[in-house]
Amino acid sequence: MGEGLSDACARVPHLRTEEEIPEADEALLAALADWCDRYTPLVALSGDDGLLLDITGCAHLFEGEEALLEDCVTRLSAQGFTVRASVADTVGAAWACARAKGGVIAPGGQREVLEPLPLSLLRLEENCVAALNKVGLKRIVDVLDRPRAPLASRFGGELVRRLDQALGLEGEPISPRLHIPALVAERRFFEPISRQEDMEAIILALGDHIKAQLEERGQGGRAFEVALFRVDGVVNRLMVGTSGPIREPSFILRLFREKLKSVGDELDAGFGYDLVRLSVLEAQSCTPGQLDLSGARDEDEDLAQLVDRLGARLGIARVARFLPGDSHMPEKRAALVPAATVREDAIFWPDEHLLWDNTSLERPLRLLARPEPVEAVAMVPEGPPLRFRWRKALYEVARSEGPERIAPPWWQGPQPTRDYFRVEDSEGRRFWLYREGLFEREVPNPRWFLQGLFS
Amino acid sequence: MSSRTAEIEVLRRRLAVLEGRLPQESQMSLAPAPAASIMQEPTHTPSGSEVEGAAGVCVAPAGQSRHRLCLGVEELDQLSAQHGFKLGTLHEFTSTEVRQSGALTGFVAALATLCLKQRDGMxxxxLDEMVQREAGLPSAQGFLQFGLDPARLLIVAPHRVEEVLWALEEGSQCRALSVVVGEMQGDFKSLDLTATRRLALRSERSGVPVFLMRHSGQAAVSAAMTRWRVTPLRSEAVGLRNKGAFVPARALMAxxxxxxxxxxxxxxxxxxCExxxxxxxxxxxxxSRPECGTSLGTPAPEATHPVSMVPRAGHRPHLPQGSGQVVALRRRG
Structure with a gap:
């Protein structure tokens, strides 16, 4: 230890060396944390080499803390990890104990266990530990009963805080990695499953379970997640969102079926899944609606289901609606927002076209994703273009209307003014061009852009 | 007894519809009175003059209003067997070049606007991703001025063409929609007879029309009921009448x-049609534009042999008048 790599290689000729890749370690630890989700939803990373699990209220599902600990250690060892684990009342005690000897500490027994341990296990900074060692304080028992005030003033408040946290005199919350779901239903299998039909049946069964609980609360789910725990430790997560609260298992299944189709081959079942969990990430109060007496199906509901199905397969953001924006800039006049998240009454387009009665259309039917630069020739610098070249093709302008001047908001910094022209080429195609910048007042040579296409 | 004859009449009619040879007379007798009166109106107005048909809903016979779309232009509506175009099926719209996408979008948006008057829903x-990149997204403000409320638009932009087809299929099954519009660019292998057939069948079952726009698309095998090709037209000189004299204002677009x-x-x-x-x-x-010269059903006659042409597809119920006419041919030499 403490030798250079070349020295070590010289001493042990067949020494295997690997370069350290911190990102890969991080990813591995995150994957492990994912896997630990099977014990409790509250899993946090602790430093770069440990995991903290809050198993309050979960241990009885595994027949006690010892059994849980043993199960966890056995499974992780089977995956090829060297694990040291401990269960204790406080985070500090569990942290210290896992690094010392492991095992389960009885409730309230952290003081006895901590006493013989070295001070470095108190999660203190190195120079603090060195300073304590220098004055002969080596073990935790040496500082436990000393008066707190001199300790704090000499070695810093951190020492006292860590002591109190380890003993349970001061609370210490853990920050879980993942969002805590509102409701969870899961099923474990002795024999792993891998067929899609089986998974769908399980999702349906779990959905039934969740439906009962949601009904009890008078809620419906807006976002669902299926976590598939593979035998070899990989966790696959599928998430779907809905446009309104739902709790019918068949609807939930239909969304996940689309999701499974879109994921397709990326989802590798490997040797099968031994735990399937369905969780409601977001719940919302849901009032049951009155069905039409004639028994006709509600059209709004049909539409919401269509939006959900499309969103589940294509991604929620890809199913969008136009929300009016409060801006005069053409590209910001309308925003495409996910249809599942937008409120119906927010989408209101004022009947502006009544004002345009009997005039020509002023706005194009299509807007390009971003204005494309064109080479344009104009008779006078301020005038409409005579001809322009767009995407390598030359267009002769036969007619033009304009300019319509649109200036960007001055409070958003200096941006050039735009002069818009509606032009028609010799073959009847119509375009929306603009000149960026006022000639010689803002820019010496204004550039031309094509932003839209008229019908 | 009378109920029995009525029943037979209905069955006959259904059979005729199935075989695609609905006789004009029986349709007349069965159609509701207001519809019949509209049918008997003089159909051929002098060419060149504007046909002042009211918007789609009014012209459509009452019983068919939800299933047929009348464009309000007599010449076009007459082209289909039963006045107006069938809604619950697949229609294709193509353009020769992507840069004409404005014109294509305009025509389809106009049809969708007419549909929205007849049918509730969104x-x-x-859109295919390629179309988005080349021709851009529909513009809400433009559509609003054009007559189509953007609040009733649901824009779906999938990654791949297969997903476009899937989204169209899903949409064509949903009765809550009023129209389903799909946009693609170029020709795709996946857009074959099977795919279009699936779309058409689903659309027929639900009654939701599917408009498939193919920018720069070639004529391919497809199960669509109609295929339209849209090309932009130069605007005519918009002018002002000054004491009876026409003063063209060159700069203005029509x-x-x-x-x-x-x-x-x-x-x-x-x-x-224009x-x-x-x-x-x-x-x-x-x-009608003098420079275009083409009119309905009769292509421009050849200059050397002015022979009356027989319109295409003569086996359809609306038989052309000119068939069977004896024409004299000039002897050669």
């Missing part, structure tokens, strides 16, 4: 206008 507008060719029509005859869209009144208007 418009599902599905209302959107297109040359629309109905290349394929399984429901009737093909034909072509159309203009009046966005304020939300209706089509027929225009």
């Amino acid at each position: 418009v599902l507008w599905v 209302a959107p206008c297109w040359h629309v060719e109905l290349e394929k029509n399984r429901d009737g005859r093909p034909g072509s 159309l203009e869209w009046n966005h304020a009144e939300q209706r089509f208007k027929r225009i």
